[in-house]
Amino acid sequence: MTVLITGGSSGIGYEMSRHFARGGYRILWVSKPPQELADAKVRLEGEIEGVEIHTLAQDLSEKDAAKVVYDWAASIAVVDVLINNAGFGSFGFTQEIPMEKDVAMMNLHIIGTYQMTRVFLDNMLSRNTGTIINISSITALQPIVRLNTYASTKAFIRHFSMGLQEELMMQKSKVKVVTVCPAAIGNTAFKSSANMEDVKTFTKGLVTTTAEEVARDVWRGFNKGKTYIITGRKARWIYKTQWLLPYWLEQYLVKRESQRE
């Protein structure tokens, strides 16, 4: 069995790789920097005896990246599980964030996730088996100030993935699409690349979780056949009661969580 994880060489991608590697999966990673990929490969090989890892350094926000990745993966193995996990954040009021940064993020999260899903879905449908796991975020569940564009891209991933899963069920397909909404993860590179190291969400946040907890929840959910996973125990409880909150109170809490210390 083979799993392809984008952004697998760090953060929750790496932690999810550990579970799949222990489960006997061949690992295919696609991330940007070749050195990070090489270092992570040595690390995982050191941790899990006999694991087979292949890496491709590819910027997934580039046009036609999905086709490059598909052809590369096809030359190695049939992909049973695809995890669209690569992503980054950008924190600040909308007009403060350089437009090129947000456009690159939209290309990666929206166009990239759509294209990766489409090219691998076609192959999975022809075999009537396979799973696509798309990493969204709890920021997709309501507007988030200072993460406005990021949260909007994650809302696309959530909506698109859930809708696709509904379509697959209607067509009685055995292919599955799993939507994952992680809470704020305190121990990955995301918070520094998003310029959020001193933001309350990651320091004293209501829903803060860890990369290990997220990966464990994804692995468990995947094995139980779940198609919608909110990761992190605290976030799961809070989002069970979200429908009880009036919009103004929800936004008051979001604004409190989105402040620098």
Ligand SMILES: NC(=O)c1ccc[n+]([C@@H]2O[C@H](COP(=O)([O-])OP(=O)(O)OC[C@H]3O[C@@H](n4cnc5c(N)ncnc54)[C@H](OP(=O)(O)O)[C@@H]3O)[C@@H](O)[C@H]2O)c1
């Ligand atoms: N951390 C959180 O609080 C949080 C919460 C909810 C959802 N998420 C989502 O979880 C996913 C993983 O985040 P993480 O926390 O594990 O952060 P991370 O450690 O920064 O991992 C992100 C991975 O994506 C790769 N990547 C970024 N841009 C790319 C591009 N254009 N092409 C190819 N690879 C690219 C990164 O490679 P580089 O090293 O080259 O950048 C890195 O390997 C993201 O989609 C993120 O939006 C994170």
